[in-house]
Amino acid sequence: MLTDRQLLILKVIVDEFVDTAQPIGSRNIAKKDQVGFSPATIRNEMADLEELGFLQKTHSSSGRMPSEKGYRFYVDHLMDPLKLTKDEIKRINKYFSHKMIELERVMESSANILSELTQYMTLVLGPEIFETKLKQVQIVPLNQHSAIAILVTDTGHVEHRSFVIPKGLDQSDLEKTVNILNEKLVGVPLVYLDRMIKKEIRGLIKQYTSDYSQAYQMLEEALLIDLPTNLYVSGKGNMLNQPEFNDIEKIKILFSMMESEERIAPLLKSKEEGTHIFIGRENKIEALNDLSLITSTYTIGEDQVGTIALLGPTRMDYAKAVAMLQLWSKQMSHSLKSWYDEN
Amino acid sequence: MLTDRQLLILKVIVDEFVDTAQPIGSRNIAKKDQVGFSPATIRNEMADLEELGFLQKTHSSSGRMPSEKGYRFYVDHLMDPLKLTKDEIKRINKYFSHKMIELERVMESSANILSELTQYMTLVLGPEIFETKLKQVQIVPLNQHSAIAILVTDTGHVEHRSFVIPKGLDQSDLEKTVNILNEKLVGVPLVYLDRMIKKEIRGLIKQYTSDYSQAYQMLEEALLIDLPTNLYVSGKGNMLNQPEFNDIEKIKILFSMMESEERIAPLLKSKEEGTHIFIGRENKIEALNDLSLITSTYTIGEDQVGTIALLGPTRMDYAKAVAMLQLWSKQMSHSLKSWYDEN
DNA sequence: TGTTAGCACTCTTTTCATTCGAGTGCTAAT
């Protein structure tokens, strides 16, 4: 449908615009040595490409820049799969060279490092916790009146919460309680914890202690933890360097958007595995309509799937971002799998 | 030294400038009903105040704004001690109405709430951890090869780190190790932990296990935790609303400054207790030279002292910020003390 | 003698016209 020459010109425009953030004129394209045509010819082609919707102008006599459709075509057909620099590969491999144990630290530091490598924002979403099970409950008394409950999951997550010890319960009561809890709750998926506590434990407490309501309230306080943070965002500051964010208002909108886990998480909960690119309005959140999102899934053992994503201006270096993200998620899956298999 | 009229005018200018962020002209001052003089009179007084260094102009025919010396005089002599609104007091008291147990959650949420209440940035620095002692060590095996070490301090802080179990150590070895660790390390101040491990524990390990070096390496991996985060920063986003930060470059500098704990912490480590105000260049960090910092100390029991601070533009509402900070740190000290006393 | 009205003056901000330059689109020549 598009001629070779049109393809070439489109590619040059995207590459150049990604680099400079400035609309590109026919003269500048003609100067490239890959291109052997005069500005006039290029102008004709550009007019056609614009008519087809791949390019757009900022005003009637400006150079052209890619439209969303243009970027879409570029990532689908034109982009050369970029090889990362040796240095980048080395850096990534180094990170994965030591053993991964705690999923959360992996997610957090992945977000940090990828942000730094790409200079975009990184979002890392953990797997659905349906599968995550309680590994152990412990209670550490701090003094007569207060104690800390510690819950460890099979993914290595540690959650803790302090609570007030009801009057009348002594050390041995606590120990007994912990034993009961471990007996009943270990192996229970986190999402069922509250149900289990309300059903099973409630009854047991009644049997063992006289002071039922206080003890039960304590347990609710101590055990009904929020589900672990599942989303890590890093590199917000990088956006300040992007020319499309030289406007404070835009930054405010973006930053406040990023505060809200509920609004971001749905973006990353992709149904399909693999790498996906959402350009501009292809992602459904209005505040992100002039940004692009690249997501890539990673797996932990069986079919626990998480998502790692880069968010940048639509004018982003898709080739590099994709390469980076794919290598990262592959390595991350691999690394987590080897740990999971031993489990 | 200053006449009453000059004091009045200075006060009006500071109050007004804090509100509007615009230089104030003589006509606008004259309009205030507290002021019964004509613009001309006020102009004369302003000229004097400028000569004395309390006011400054942005250009030769602009209105006046307070200089740093002006702010200093204002906070020292003019500012009326602001009564917080009922709503604010209610909000603060509500926060402190329930029991405080974990110092870190208190610090973190204090930072968040104060940022929201004041619309400035909040910095909360914990007490020096010299005093903080280890309360308990636990090891939770996740699978054959990895486990999580959990350390609980007497301040309710929970630190955890995952590590790889050396081959040859089994469940009972781990249990024995934990027992030894608890016997030897409970009550040891965190800052001495590494020394203790290197001295005492090293020897013990040698006695008990054949595979000395591996086991010891494991312990180092598991126990040599970083000291707990001691600084919480909140409300960076608020600065985006301040007119003095309508420049992206300034924001970049401020934000990157705030990334570095090492650069901020010294600001807050005041020698003296109580509330202190640092206006503009009075604080020694150049990046913060057009900001003001208000610090207030809080105590935990005996003489463990932490600092809570507000950071805003020099044009900040000192009266309100001071009132807020003082009430907060008082309540916080009170609340933490009652917990500490039981300890 | 302290206060104020009046007015010239200063400097910024806004507006408007002009120019400049990068780029386009079209036409005619190659």
Next chain:
DNA sequence: ATTAGCACTCGAATGAAAAGAGTGCTAACA
């Protein structure tokens, strides 16, 4: 089919003019 040439468009930069906010000074006033 390609390209040189040229008129045209529009934004950005420049500069002059006007508006507006405010000052400083002088002279009048109570």
